[in-house]
Amino acid sequence: MINLTNKEIIELDKKYILSTYKKKICFNEGSDCFIYDNNGQKYIDCIGGIATCSVGHNNPNIKNTIIKSSSNILNTSNLFYSTPQIKLAEKLIILSKLNNGKCFFCNSGTESIEAAIKIAKKNTNKNKIITLEKSFHGRTLGSLSATWNPKYKEGFGSMIEKFIHVPINNCSKLKKSFDSDVAAIIIEPIQGEGGINECDIEFIITAKKLCNKFGALLIFDEVQTGNGRTGKYFCYEHFIDNYGEIIKPDIITLAKGLANGIPIGAVIVNDLIKLNPGEHGSTFGGNNFACSVAITTINEIKKVMPDIFSKEVFFKKEILALKNEHIKHIKGKGLMLAIDINLSAKDVVEKCLENGLIINAVQENTIRLLPPLTISKELLKKTAIIIDKSINDVIGKIANENIIINND
């Protein structure tokens, strides 16, 4: 890689990259949960490429698969059979426990949502899609119509018609919005970008019953919650009904951590759903390379998944033990965690960065952590200490600013 100075990187990015993101740092190296910037400064990576890096940077087994599969055919398109694609689909279907399930592969989260919307409309011959307030499903037009936050839609003209948003965990509003023209309801079992808001079991049971009653499909958007993030391979496995049965969706969407940072998306459907040749497609979807890396990633995720619940409990205890008066609440499941604070989340995220920790802000007063699932308890303890210090640094800064203002 060519060595560029920070100044050169910033100038070239400004010159050549469309500024759809606000950026701060350029990272050049990584090892498991650590990442190093252009000046060699070390950080604990508790955002992991926004949940894409599920089993750590530079994971040796992933590296071996990448080397092996990159020295063979990368993509033949879907005009031909692909062994890695079939093998990955088999693995996902077994993990999903969907009877006679089938997979469609694409390259990102938003594409998996687009596919799910098309599949739902085609299979039900209906038009209306229900999604939740505060939901995030992606940036392409179908997914953006499904997404709630009006700020992402401003200036982009008309959205796709007949998307309805209901508040999370509000069963009565959900009942009122259902009718016989509903094709599907799309649910993030835990809202990620919306601030780590969990669906409760009554809401999921109600959604499932309404889908059954009106002939609609239950879609779980597991783009962020899937791939072991919450301690089960799919987050929906946590939802158990009164008879002890897992509430199964009709369609699952996956992406992010499925291939540890290599772009891939997947849709898993149950045996009721059909598509015919030509009704949907993707040139790169299910390519040999991404599927081979995903197979190894799943094997690696399975190794660390049993420890995720105890890591969640440990980290929550560490945060509460800080007794920091600015921490209001810690929430989330597994290693999809967030902390509500009574300060600006952006200020705390910035201080964390200065103190060698990468996290991000998902709401005004909510910071989110999505570390690689390989993170140790020792590193989670250090993470809690840095968060505490960063909050105190923000308070110190505010106090100093007040002194200066009062002295003026």
Ligand code: PLP
């Ligand atoms: N769905 C959920 C729940 C997400 O969190 C995201 C991205 O953050 C998406 C869909 C869109 O995924 P992508 O950015 O890969 O298109």
